[in-house]
Amino acid sequence: MLNPPLHVLQLTDTHLSADPAATLMGVEVLASLRRVVAAARQDCPRPAAVIATGDLVHDESAAGYRLLAGTLAALNAPVYCLPGNHDDPALMRAVLRGSAARYADEWVAGRWLLLFLNTAQPGQVAGYLTARELTRVRESLRRRPGHFALLCLHHPPVAIGSPWLDAIALQNGAELLELVAEHPQVRGVIWGHAHQEYETEWRGARLFGTPSTCVQFLPGAAHCAADSRPPGYRWLHLHEDGRIDSGVRRLAL
Secondary structure (H helix, E strand, O other), X not given: OOOOOEEEEXXXXXXXXXXXXXEEOOEEHHHHHHXXXXXXXXXXXXXXXXXXXXXXXXXXXXXXXHHHHHHHHHXXXXXXXXXXXXXXXXXXXXXXXXXXXXXXXEXXXXXEEEEEOOOXXXXXXXXXXXXXXXXXXXXXXXXXXXXXXXXXXXXXXXXXXXXXXXXXXXXXXXXXXXXXXHOOOEEEEEEOOOOOOEEEEEOOEEXXXXXXXXXXEOOOOOOOOEEOXXXXXXXXXXXXXXXXXXXXXXXXX
């Protein structure tokens, strides 16, 4: 008999600042995050883990990361954070050390290996995976051939049909997709950055983009434009046989 699946939550693009009243494109980011966290607590009181996929603090402030850790502590689960283009990776690692939220490279639970990738480039909006980071991922997969893998990153590795977002996505996304094709144990890839829901499949792996916890971007837009859809998060059920069930939960308008 198979064990119950791991229930994992993904939150992304919180864009917090040192100022608790800060806004992004007219949305109060902390208030919006708190509403998303409350909804997630109601839906899943004790997830196995929470993955926060970048652009967590908009102003690269230590106070912003402390605010993030304090807010996500309400989810009663370990929170694994990775950086986006608005984050300061070194500051994130230092400030979150010892809290329920932490900067991490990987997490192993049951038959699953979750790898947290750093696609942030100093001073750049677009993402890039260094040769060192790609090597780290390959070595982690080789060390655990009996584990299914979920790759977690900030920048989309595929074009999502929004020209302005596709221009600032993962610049070497094709390299990551080649890695996925080389390792059938990789069953899924999740990301943020695009502030919108997206889903496709690549060589047997499911690829997911997830809405922001604050403002949303209009899908298919040629230029940056806000969408009227509400914020939300993604849930994932990671089954022992490598299957992934997933969906997006948005707040009510």
